[in-house]
Amino acid sequence: MYIEIDGISKTYGRRVKALDDINMAIDKHEFISLLGPSGSGKTTLLRIIAGLETPSAGRVLIDGKDVTGQPPHQRGVAMVFQEFLLFPHRTVVENLSFPLRMLHLERGEIARRVGWALEILSLTGLENRYPRELSGGQQQRVALGRGLVASPKLLLLDEPLANLDRELRQEMEIEIRRYQKELGIPFIYVTHNQEEALSMSDRIAVMSMGDVEDFAERTIVYNHPKTPFIARFVGRSNAFHGRVRSVSSTAMVVDCNGIAVQASNVGARPGDEVDLYIKNEKISLLRGTAAGENAPACTVRDVILRGNFTEYLLAAANGQMLVAGLPAGAETFLPGENVTAVWDEAAVDAFVRRLQ
Template identity: 45%
Template sequence: MASGGVEGSAELRIDGAAKRFGEVAALDGVSLQVARGELLTILGPSGSGKTTLLKVVAGFEKPDAGSVKIDGVEITALPPARRDIGMVFQNYALFPHLTVERNVAFPLEMRNVTKAEIARRVAEALALVELAGYEQRLPRQLSGGQQQRVALARAIVFNPRLLLLDEPFGALDRKLRETMQLEVRRLQRRLGLTTIFITHDQEEALVLSDRIAVMNKGTIQQIATTTEIYERPANDFVADFVGESNIFHGTMSGTGVVTLEGGRQLRVSTSAVPGKRVGVLMRPERFASGGINAFAGEVVESVYLGTSFKLRLACEDGLELLVRQPARGELPAPGARATFGIDPDAIHVF
């Protein structure tokens, strides 16, 4: 388990993966590629197909169509035990009657590794997840975070070509979840291990990923870097699912001008041609007290969030906006009048 890149860390390619359960298309022709050493997060709501896709990669589900390849070699029909893939689940899946040491050693024992090599690799894996000294404890004697570290050590101890994590922090409290996110990212970068991470948590995806694949109804809506997914979503679904948003629709009525459905005109920075129907995204935190595109109205809801104020503004022309502002001074009370603006460069047109 060498630092700086696991032996055999691999490139993954999925082409046209399809899977139906009765009338439901869990996967509808999904294709994606994960580069060697990359951490790709598959993000989507419940029922979007993300866990089915993970099971197809792991070998727990056979696709109705399509192929799965690791380093160019097709593994679609290969049983899970022969894929050399490490997995971490939300429920840890530890053996309750085995010690930490024996749990981590299990994949090596199944591969007939020598006792001396098992001892060396287990010690190294436990040190990597900061559990040295816990070798003889049973799972029930560990906290949730410690149990998840044991599961992670077990998943990497045999030098897998690929690591799959299926919502591994869902059972942890928020603070511990955030700590584990950073630990997984640190470990993944240190090992250079090709990783697919499944989550429905948008913040988790933004923290962890090199790239994010957003899924909905069995299809990939967009694959891009974290910045691009947030700043330049491809469609309404991605814009709404990732982060807070104000989404409107309209028509390009001139160069750099969108006329919204209610008649309001916005100055925007886009190459979209006049006459084209477009979507408009304005992130709540992009508004300021001034700006070219001004929105005046009444505060109908205001919430103090520590570092920011979250306001809902009912505009005079009927639009409703979500606005976030730094928490300075008094929190505007419902009924107060306010005006906010947003620069053309801060508006995403899609």
């Protein structure tokens, strides 16, 4: 593998364990996201890969070479931050040339590489502007360009879009992924925003409290969460908790405070406590009431238009609130209507609570 993160741990001071034995192998063509809540260790891992932080244990290998003891500038790694960190009193071209002047490249080579960056980042025509004369997205592209001009072997990005508004962010997501595919070097992208991670990544490492809970293809992370944390953190879902009423060889029925949920049997026994998660968009609605599992009677409480889908806030008979996300164009329901929320057994992500 092109990048290997081999048993990396980091303890700050004596007590703060920011990373606990992280192992990841990344291929040359991959776009990777580190996705996790605040404090989960994302920036720490990125800084260790860049050489800005020393690990307490473990090694980092880039292109087959152990770089753990190397200073940042020898690693061939570039990093882009949330704060664009452009030089305010320098023009676009001067900002882009800066890292190359640090490398003492000759003038012609600098001009060639800056021209290339202007071209692929669609900054042509803005060469002589100062950062304050650029839009947020243009500034962010200059910051990206500064990472890319030195032809790094790897680009690290730490929440680079966090300061941009939603629309611009979505545009930049598409562009950043395109740059990565064109350049053919891996990008490791840190975010706590699941939409960003899902839209751009080939694989996602979901981090929680210094651990990687899963490192898998984005569709796996989304559709087959490996842990309850991932089921809660990725996507929007409905949570149920209850005890197993009965099991068969393939399925189990769980009594969740009066709502009967049928799920694949994940090795549970009757009486086991389980947590169940169902993504909003995997719930559909029928008019009137029905009987049986995966079919609680509900009343529509509110309807929220989200553009390409509609969210229905539902109150079940036991008082639990559910949310169903129906695609635009689906049948519509009104507040106050009695409906049945239904879903497939396969839509339920089930986890047995094991006593410690």
